[in-house]
Amino acid sequence: MGIYKDKRKITHTPDGYELMTLESGPVEYDFNWHLGAYWSKFLAEMRDNKRFVGVKCPACDRVFIPPREVCGRCYTAMDEWVEVGEEGELQGFTVVRFPYIDPNTGGLMQVPYTGIWVTLDGADTRMMHFCDEHDESKLDVGMRLRAVWEDEPRPTSIHAVRYFEVI
């Protein structure tokens, strides 16, 4: 096993050529994702009516946010819409302090930001969003949060909610 050469530190080939890298420069792939009926309704309700709507499984009664067609566990199509609250419980969070490349733009993400998992009142699953509190010592699982809506015109995206704030 010791017979193999460890080449981790080298910068030139054995015959003296500089080992190169190649930069791609900006690379962009464009997509036009159809959101389908469920995600479209979810985002339109947030944008137009400042409310969150989920779907309820006819078999297990769980309410899903974000809504989707199929309850994975029951393998049943869902069709019953349920409005859930704009307040909910903090279930998990990460304060991101290390900038990384935003795959939406190719530029750097703005940090710090706090990515959260919130269970809205009446929902059985968590939604991912942002919190304006960037000090982790002031956040704890189980805290109550409330959605802060973006001013009109709100975008057709999850950014119709600016962030969640601690109540």
Added chain:
Amino acid sequence: MTDWKDEVEEIVFEGKIAVPYTWTVGSTLSKWYGELRDNAKIWGNRCPSCAKVFVPPKIKCNDCYKDLNDWVMLPGTGTVETYTVVHYEEPKLHPRKAPFVYGVIKMDGADTGMVHLIDEVEPEKVKVGMRVEAVLAEEREGNIMDIKYFRPIA
């Protein structure tokens, strides 16, 4: 299923994946590009077992899976094996405006072809079997565009 689906506003979300890359050129191609950039030379490498010469150089021989440490300098000339005149525009990808010509050039002194641009000839005059030579860029950076294109040998 029911009515609400017909009434819902159909949303199409315009998204992207925009992530830049820094590719490792590696030992084989760093040497090839180093020679191309610094010494204006096109090299191939030869299989010690079946003697096939590859350009661009390969890491292993296709057939024999042998390391290819035997390098061969090539004259940079060759014969057009196939070509296409591209007529559609793809500004994010194409190095120039259409129409332009891609060819596979069977390189003299090698057993393989190189894909590249063919220029300094009217596109409709490019033919299979045409003799061509590599034209190198004046400013070379260590990538495939250090060969500007191939052109017919006068």
Added chain:
Amino acid sequence: MGNRVGVIGVGQTHHASRRLDASGVELIAEAVTRALDDAELTIDQIDAVVIGNMDHFENINYVDMWATDGLGSFMKPVFKVTTGGTTGTTVGMCGYYHAASGLFDVVLAVGWEKNSESDTQAAIATCANPVLERDPFAGAIGPLATEYSMYMKAYGATEEDAALVAVRDRNNALNNPYAHNRMECTVEDVMNSPMLSYPIKFLDMCPRSDGACAVILASEEKAKRLCPRPAWIHASVVRHDYTHFGDLEWQWMPTLERGSAVAYKIAGITDPLKQFDVAELYLPASTTGVKWMDSLWFCDKGGAPELIRKNTFGMDGVLPINPSGGVISTNPIGATALIRIGEAAWQIMGKAGDRQVPDVNKALVTGFGGCSWSDIMILGADLP
């Protein structure tokens, strides 16, 4: 019924944060060449090839096609599978099913990644739903941090317990010449390293690496003929639950719990702590090295901290875990889980060098990825 299958050769690169000397294909060639050496085979003896990685990490479409020269797959059957973090075990399992099906006798399975070629965090962010989840998705660390916070509250586990796991794996890596991070490390070092996401700190978390791993599998008859001591595959199980991160049941690790229960049943394991001689586990953070021990049925719920404190899983413990240094020492993502299979196979074959555990008869391997899903493999010295 299908063929029994054994691992007959393993090769891996020297892993590093950036391998400037080797392009992706050269990295693959390095691992494949070493695996062929290890099995004393030539490329002609390989009947089929399987490869996997994560596309957006290097921006290569059809990696199975692009890697032909490194794989030695010219004029051979080639197959591409990819499942995120579990890609390595997915590749290994795909190799297993190739040989077990009776369609192929000797199969080369290759996982690789050059994480130095892109911003890993950006590429990982693209695994979340691009419309609903990508923007606030801060990677796997959020769920991992949350599940351990809850576990600490429920069972009195501590940050120091996780640090003990980090210290174990990181110091084990000192015995592994291929490992990416090889550093002596103490509980204080871990506790004092920068907080990433409470309670996970920098030295609790896996790095990102350049590396490749190749594993050669063979059907029973061939394996017996080609290898003095094959590592036989006794079980290969995958379990998934949900599509959306927000659906996960964080208070436990259902996919690992269910998957390992099925795998144990197939392999006749009733007392895993006693029956396994070594384990190579995909533990993306040291915290999982505490909590997930419950899910692997080593103890009752909440029993893991005590096992950790008693050094149950140290090199001289009851069941050494990650003699290689594990994922927190080396993490070329598409190869990471395949390295677990390779290292476990070497332990059975007696080829693990300075990190060899004596007399290994049975080994446990796991893979982790995507939306908290789990892969489980059991390898043994005896025929299944």
Added chain:
Amino acid sequence: MERVAVIGVGQTRYEQGKRETFPELVFEVATKALEDAGIDITRIDNIVSVSSDFWDGRTISSMAIQDAAGAYGKDITTVEGDGTFGVLYGMMRILSGSFGVTLVVSHHKGTESSMNGITNTSFDPLVERKLGLDAVSSAALQARRYMSKYGVLEEQFALVPVKNHGNAKRNPLAMLPMDITVEDVMNSPVLATPLKKLDCSPVTDGACALVLAADREAKKLTTPAKRVWLKGVGHCTDAYRLGDRDLADTRALKKAANKAYEMAGVGPADIDLAEVYDAFSYMELMWLEGLGFCDDGMAAGDMERGLFDFDGKMPVNASGGRLSANPVQVAGLASVAECVLQLRGEAGDRQVEGAGTALAHGINGMCGQSHCVWVLGK
């Protein structure tokens, strides 16, 4: 070796601009395939999904569809490439003895992404990618090489889209049923010589699912009429760089096809109909030679004589082929599905009478670098 049967088929209509999301498409076809097989999701013990991170614009593209594929609590894995490879993995998993009933499902939405940008990433970033090559321009290089090696004419390429778009008129799932002539093809806009718009397949959305079952399970779950057996399969890869190959040489396909024939115990003469990869017109001709239906360079002549027409000696792409609908990863799965429907006698207006043995073919990579060939039979 145990036999494996296809016992269920589900497909969407293939079209552009589908509103449904990836999971919605997958749920539609998985549900249809289960209904077709007459079973429910609990009988499925493992799932193989086929998708691409590039086309979906998502790392771990399969993550989006697992709920919709019924993967909760199950063993699921993902093949990236053509659907024919997904069927192969589904079969291997059954033959291993570990599983009895496999759901193979694939989705693709070409209209949501950019084909040329994505196929450009199939080229080595260290060499050819910077030149801007993509699937169309590289195929054009291959088409020209095929013409010059064997003296095939562009007008002969045109026979393929004329035939396949015509066939599509009998297939309600196909996207581009058209009455066109050789002149129409010749006069369509030039993309990259010698390929014109009508030589190339369209961007397409769609999904397809198959239920595979081990012999023992198939007999338990279904009637004989539903069962179509996977009799032979072979796959093989040629060199990567275009310049390392003779682009008109079909050696990898020949090797794959011979393996499939050998396993099935048949030869090309025994095939009653074939679904051959025709994303570009000339490819159908080349692959017909590689599959052993004609000698090298002779396919165009045989095409002119109508051997591969719907009412010819051996109909090729009775479905309309990829020229009439090309949902990339789904394409191969749809080809296998078409063979199953034909062999069951459920192909409606496009039914090939007396079909007993069928062949399906898919490719991966540029210019047919890797091939997968299936032989199916009653």
